[in-house]
Amino acid sequence: MSIASPLQARVTAIGSYVPDRILSNADLQGMVDTNDEWIVQRTGIRERRIAAANEFTSHLCIAAVQNMLTRYPTSLNDVDLVIVATHTPDLPSTPVACQIQAHFGIPETGAYDLNATCSGFAYALHTASGLVAAGVHRKVLVVGGDSLSKITDYTDRSTCILFGDGAGAVMVEREEENPAFLAHHLGSDGTGGKHVYRTGLASELNGNPLAGEGKLVQNGREVYKYAVTTVPQGIEKLLAKGRLPHTAIDWFIPHSANLRIIESICEKSGIPFEKALYSLEYYGNTSAASIPLALDLGLQEGKVKAGDTLLLFGFGGGLTHAGLIMRWG
Template structure:
């Protein structure tokens, strides 16, 4: 079936980074009332990586870009714009994107941060491919990174077992001969913002009194309900826009929130679970980094090959969700 209106853009490079320190399920057993079997059964997670005390989101993102540069030496040449997606920036008013530009000697390029929490990477790739296809830029650096350990309450066993730190980077650039972006879909449900949040300048949203003292607060049951009802519908819309059947998807790369969520989404979307690539088992939920980390795992171990059709889908706080279908390589 022909694809309608593909965008003249492609992903041409990828890199990733996770901190060296491992927080295992066994470690968590010494911190809160939990155990390895319970965590694995309910989340699929065994380990997560934790940033050092003086290691922040900018450091994770810079390391991911450096990893990309080591593997694709020309990846930063002629970059015109940097988009970083994160909700844990080092500083409230200094974009991580600017920090990356300064580090790599790209101070004159456009740079901004985008916050769509765990859906951020899909939103950022959506934005970058649109800007490139529209001719506003020819080459955009997209980085997704979060330091979730900095905002996690390690006395709350319902959330501290979930989160880890990491970053992933890609380059989106113009491609006229073989357009690779086949479909996009974005959405949100702002009424559900009270189910995943952390306090900032305000401690009240609409009529809801917020708690958490700056740490992440999550109603896991409500997030699960949102994901398993919203994402399959979004996938259906993506397939309709692309003109592709679900069988044409070679790899499904969702946000790595929880293995049970991914299994349910696959079942409802008629995508074999064996086609899902996720990063949660050894990295945990890394928010905006989870999709690029999973994608890079697939690239490194040879599952993802040039010409493969990928479906990326993120969902998270806001509540936000976004997906894209693209051809790799």
């Protein structure tokens, strides 16, 4: 089966970072009414990493970029755009992307943050690959990072067992001889925004009163229903756009929200669960960081190899979802 014409862009480097502090299921047992068996059975999560009191999303993202620079022969001097996917910026009005530009002294680059919550990294990668393929930019630094511990209510058993902190970074560059981005798909359902949110200036959303006082609020049942219905449909659309069979996918890298969600998505989409890569077991749900963390773990474990075809798919607050198929290496 032939494939559609790929976008003339490629991921050329990757880096990741998680904080040192570990919050285990046993630790949570001393904080709320829960236990290791209950958490693992329902989520697949055993540990999550927690940022220090003086460590914020910009620090996580900068560390992920630095990790990339130590592992790949790439430079930031010719980066002409920085996109950071996050919904937990250090400050409301100073983008994390600008803090990255300042830290590394990138001489001439645009910089902005993108908020599509847990779909953020896929949205940012979609944006970067399109801009590079169009010739608008030649080298884009894409970072996904979140400090969810800063907005988690540690008295709420339903949410505090899920979330952790981390960041991942990739470089997207122009590639004409061996382009890698094969298909993209984006979607949203704003009527479901009331199911995952964090309060801000407004006290209601689409006429629905909000609670939480700045902490994450989630209706897990509704998010589950959205993910296990929407993601398999999105996967079918992606494969059709790329004119690819299911068997062409070497690795499926979904947002690491909950292992039971991933299992259901695999069952409904026909992708073997053994092909799924996830970062939630020891990092928890890290929102925009979960997909690059899972990809990097797959690389470090020797699973993902040059030439492999990857299907990335994010889903989360908004409600939003985004997927793409790309070749690695």
